[in-house]
């Protein structure tokens with residue numbers, strides 16, 4: 001099935017595999033890693049499955065394991081570079097039904113570090129990831145993948 005025209009994450013995958021994405025961290029066999037579209041949380045990154053699938057459990061087990069390993073490498077890299085208080089791993093897909101994981105570093109100087117990471121979502125738009133920031137974050141994380 002070709003979802004490239006309608007699914008934004010399929011569009012991200014297509015751009016990343018064509019080296020035409022301005023927030024790319026890495027292209028793996030079964031996933032791509034992207035700098036998040038905002039940096040309200042410094043180091044916020046995403047993993048996107050390379051195939052348009054709705055649920056992790058619908059993938060073959062070997063692919064699930066590969067994606068999880070990619071996710072853990074990304075999480076470790078974020079932890080090494082940003083030294084957060086905690087990392088929130090979130091896979092929801094209620095808005096975009098294409099398997100993806102948010103890797104969200106949390107910090108002690110937040111208004112409420114114990115709250116869920118979307119509590120201050122209204123402020124994310126004030127921290128949009130610029131191309132320069134994306135290159136800086138990606139370069140920092142790539143050293144630890």
Ligand SMILES: [Zn+2]
Nearest residue numbers: 007010052098
């Ligand atoms: Zn898709």
